Amino acid sequence: MYSTTMPDSRESRQLRFAQSSGALSTSEIRDLMSLATAPDIISFAGGMPGNELFPLDEMDRIYNNLTQTEKQTALQYGPTSGLPSLLESLAGYLEAKGLPVKTNRLMITTGSLQAIHILARAFIDPGDRVLVENPSFIGALSAFRACQAELQAIPLRGDGMDMKLLAEKLSDEEPLPKFLYYAPNFHNPAGIIYSMEVKRQMIALLQGRNIPVIEDDVYSDIWFHEEDLPGMQNLKAINPEGIDICFTGSFSKIVGPGLRLGWMLVPEPIYRKCELIKQSIDACSPSFSQVIADKFIRSGEIYRYTARVREEYKRRGLAMITALETDLPDYVTFERPRGGFYTWLQLPEGSDATLILKKAIEKGVVFVTGKTFDPAGRQNDHMRVSFCNTDVESIRRGIPLIAQAIREVIEK
Amino acid sequence: MYSTTMPDSRESRQLRFAQSSGALSTSEIRDLMSLATAPDIISFAGGMPGNELFPLDEMDRIYNNLTQTEKQTALQYGPTSGLPSLLESLAGYLEAKGLPVKTNRLMITTGSLQAIHILARAFIDPGDRVLVENPSFIGALSAFRACQAELQAIPLRGDGMDMKLLAEKLSDEEPLPKFLYYAPNFHNPAGIIYSMEVKRQMIALLQGRNIPVIEDDVYSDIWFHEEDLPGMQNLKAINPEGIDICFTGSFSKIVGPGLRLGWMLVPEPIYRKCELIKQSIDACSPSFSQVIADKFIRSGEIYRYTARVREEYKRRGLAMITALETDLPDYVTFERPRGGFYTWLQLPEGSDATLILKKAIEKGVVFVTGKTFDPAGRQNDHMRVSFCNTDVESIRRGIPLIAQAIREVIEK
Numbered sequence: 001m002y003s004t005t006m007p008d009s010r011e012s013r014q015l016r017f018a019q020s021s022g023a024l025s026t027s028e029i030r031d032l033m034s035l036a037t038a039p040d041i042i043s044f045a046g047g048m049p050g051n052e053l054f055p056l057d058e059m060d061r062i063y064n065n066l067t068q069t070e071k072q073t074a075l076q077y078g079p080t081s082g083l084p085s086l087l088e089s090l091a092g093y094l095e096a097k098g099l100p101v102k103t104n105r106l107m108i109t110t111g112s113l114q115a116i117h118i119l120a121r122a123f124i125d126p127g128d129r130v131l132v133e134n135p136s137f138i139g140a141l142s143a144f145r146a147c148q149a150e151l152q153a154i155p156l157r158g159d160g161m162d163m164k165l166l167a168e169k170l171s172d173e174e175p176l177p178k179f180l181y182y183a184p185n186f187h188n189p190a191g192i193i194y195s196m197e198v199k200r201q202m203i204a205l206l207q208g209r210n211i212p213v214i215e216d217d218v219y220s221d222i223w224f225h226e227e228d229l230p231g232m233q234n235l236k237a238i239n240p241e242g243i244d245i246c247f248t249g250s251f252s253k254i255v256g257p258g259l260r261l262g263w264m265l266v267p268e269p270i271y272r273k274c275e276l277i278k279q280s281i282d283a284c285s286p287s288f289s290q291v292i293a294d295k296f297i298r299s300g301e302i303y304r305y306t307a308r309v310r311e312e313y314k315r316r317g318l319a320m321i322t323a324l325e326t327d328l329p330d331y332v333t334f335e336r337p338r339g340g341f342y343t344w345l346q347l348p349e350g351s352d353a354t355l356i357l358k359k360a361i362e363k364g365v366v367f368v369t370g371k372t373f374d375p376a377g378r379q380n381d382h383m384r385v386s387f388c389n390t391d392v393e394s395i396r397r398g399i400p401l402i403a404q405a406i407r408e409v410i411e412k
Numbered sequence: 413m414y415s416t417t418m419p420d421s422r423e424s425r426q427l428r429f430a431q432s433s434g435a436l437s438t439s440e441i442r443d444l445m446s447l448a449t450a451p452d453i454i455s456f457a458g459g460m461p462g463n464e465l466f467p468l469d470e471m472d473r474i475y476n477n478l479t480q481t482e483k484q485t486a487l488q489y490g491p492t493s494g495l496p497s498l499l500e501s502l503a504g505y506l507e508a509k510g511l512p513v514k515t516n517r518l519m520i521t522t523g524s525l526q527a528i529h530i531l532a533r534a535f536i537d538p539g540d541r542v543l544v545e546n547p548s549f550i551g552a553l554s555a556f557r558a559c560q561a562e563l564q565a566i567p568l569r570g571d572g573m574d575m576k577l578l579a580e581k582l583s584d585e586e587p588l589p590k591f592l593y594y595a596p597n598f599h600n601p602a603g604i605i606y607s608m609e610v611k612r613q614m615i616a617l618l619q620g621r622n623i624p625v626i627e628d629d630v631y632s633d634i635w636f637h638e639e640d641l642p643g644m645q646n647l648k649a650i651n652p653e654g655i656d657i658c659f660t661g662s663f664s665k666i667v668g669p670g671l672r673l674g675w676m677l678v679p680e681p682i683y684r685k686c687e688l689i690k691q692s693i694d695a696c697s698p699s700f701s702q703v704i705a706d707k708f709i710r711s712g713e714i715y716r717y718t719a720r721v722r723e724e725y726k727r728r729g730l731a732m733i734t735a736l737e738t739d740l741p742d743y744v745t746f747e748r749p750r751g752g753f754y755t756w757l758q759l760p761e762g763s764d765a766t767l768i769l770k771k772a773i774e775k776g777v778v779f780v781t782g783k784t785f786d787p788a789g790r791q792n793d794h795m796r797v798s799f800c801n802t803d804v805e806s807i808r809r810g811i812p813l814i815a816q817a818i819r820e821v822i823e824k
């Protein structure tokens with residue numbers, strides 16, 4: 001049998017190391033995914049929208065009204081930055097949210113993860129420091145690890161990053177971090193909203209230091225309480241002088257992740273670098289998806305659809321809060337989600353969520369362990385319990401089983 | 413006005429440098445693209461299929477026969493490696509071409525460019541040497557530059573890479589190149605087919621040296637002469653002992669590039685690295701496109717459609733050959749294309765194709781200059797004249813204008 005030492009880049013070694021050192025392995029993710037879709041399992045593990053919530057009728061209507069020319073566009077290459085028609089309609093959509101579209105450049109990406117990946121490539125050399133939250137979105141951590149960044153984690157509190165620790169990190173000796181990555185609204189996995197006060201402090205700390213911010217805001221349309229909206233203003237919308245803010249977003253939560261469409265809204269000089277990098281990755285994002293997404297915005301379906309799913313996610317989120325309040329032991333605490341897809345349970349310090357997961361699987365429920373979201377891949381005394389892909393009835397049946405699994409491990 | 417020195421990775425500097433040192437700049441490409449689609453311009457510049465050739469009726473039929481469950485799958489995340497149903501149907505499609513599907517792993521990528529990009533990430537560290545052809549596919553060059561590879565170019569002849577020069581490169585001192593990248597059939601831009609003899613010599617030179625091959629074969633379905641098929645056998649199908657062959661392909665020429673779907677067929681250890689890297693780039697390829705592509709294969713439409721467009725590309729290719737033979741001055745030589753999208757005109761040594769392009773644009777025709785495809789971004793005494801997106805009538809009107817532009821520059 002032929003065998004060889006495979007040539008292997010530092011990048012691929014780094015990704016394998018990161019995987020082995022804490023986050024879930026590919027096979028574990030695959031196992032969890034198959035559990036998550038097994039018919040007899042109640043899954044609180046996924047971060048995907050519920051299949052039954054997708055806008056199939058709207059999509060049929062859109063497809064069947066496409067002209068021949070639009071269908072040709074859907075099958076053809078498009079510009080690296082995105083189809084002009086979608087760039088225009090999306091700009092309108094974002095401008096209505098108060099984002100400074102006219103003084104920045106918009107680029108369509110293959111999911112918002114690709115936007116984050118490209119920004120990482122534009123800024124990071126191997127060994128560079130970048131600031132991230134703990135816990136943080138695993139896709140972004142993976143993109144930063146692929147660039148061989150040194151991840152410097154700032155713990156999250158109920159209202160955002162710990163500002164005292166951010167100030168300390170920034171007063172460390174040189175070299176300064178290449179950027180700060182954060183997710184302002186309905187955080188994955190922590191479920192929190194950043195307060196305006198914390199955002200004001202972030203601005204004060206970053207201003208004039210030449211540290212860009214990647215602001216990853218993919219859940220903000222899934223709010224439960226309209227009164228939260230003013231406080232959810234993006235740093236990009238505040239548009240503070242002296243900070244380059246790279247705003248990223250996605251169609252995944254407001255149409256469907258299968259389109260694989262996201263975007264970045266960034267200052268022109270950063271845009272120019274990112275366009276070259278995207279050319280080297282996939283040349284352009286799927287035109288087919290872009291034609292559909294454009295129609296979704298222009299027809300106004302995006303507003304009607306988002307309003308509809310927002311109500312359903314709210315029902316699920318509130319059912320989740322009620323179930324957790326009823327069933328969880330007192331030593332498990334959590335922030336009540338006010339939107340998004342996730343609750344983040346804090347176990348007694350030093351608990352091992354992996355043991356609880358094993359018990360939970362025996363009982364027919366799954367969730368994701370805390371260490372998956374720790375930039376260092378270690379801290380495991382949290383659990384991400386999502387409600388995006390689980391109906392109210394299943395939430396009511398499943399959360400008591402989660403609570404039992406916790407009790408059996410912690411109180412044993 | 414706020415101004416700053418933008419943090420900037422070596423990768424993004426390298427891409428900007430590569431761009432400024434020869435290949436077309438983004439704005440030049442944009443200008444060419446808009447010229448290429450201007451109604452009064454005859455374009456021989458593009459590498460995209462003709463809009464009028466896309467399988468719109470087949471796509472309508474496929475869309476309208478999708479079940480609700482299939483539409484949900486189309487809007488949902490899928491596995492990083494691709495939708496299971498497409499992996500299965502594509503495996504059958506590739507197996508029928510003699511490729512060793514069972515002893516390798518298949519991954520769906522966001523275009524074949526992404527497959528090449530991921531392989532580059534898996535193998536290359538900054539400064540590593542990689543072997544490429546001169547001329548070569550610009551997308552691959554861009555992916556290798558993004559990894560900061562040192563490109564070592566082997567000139568192409570009418571039957572493939574110059575084997576004498578490949579042997580010399582391989583007998584150079586260490587370090588050995590990380591891989592050899594090549595395109596066996598209907599080369600972009602050179603239009604040639606590798607002969608079996610050259611492929612046999614490649615095997616003999618590479619065997620036992622632990623240098624993987626990236627075999628990029630996206631045009632092989634667009635053959636004009638059935639008798640060429642036996643000689644077009646892929647290295648991957650020959651499957652020589654002791655060489656890791658990473659085979660990449662695409663739906664772009666056989667359905668439509670707007671789907672943004674390609675694939676890699678690679679040995680298992682390489683696959684495992686590539687899956688992690690893809691997770692950090694875009695998590696998965698567009699499900700919507702994958703559902704459509706899967707139906708395209710399973711319904712057999714892919715065979716009927718490919719047979720149809722092959723005839724049309726053949727008509728265009730033969731019209732191109734006739735026009736070039738009639739109109740070109742004797743000092744311009746070219747290989748008669750036997751398939752694919754391109755002819756590659758050799759001008760007298762030292763000619764500057766950019767001057768010819770300027771004249772051509774004045775006359776209402778465009779093509780792409782040779783230096784675009786030179787790994788060093790310098791050699792400019794060639795022109796790529798494509799026939800994929802130009803009907804026979806326009807070819808007959810346009811080629812005399814190309815010939816005039818050449819004469820006016822070379823004979824001035």
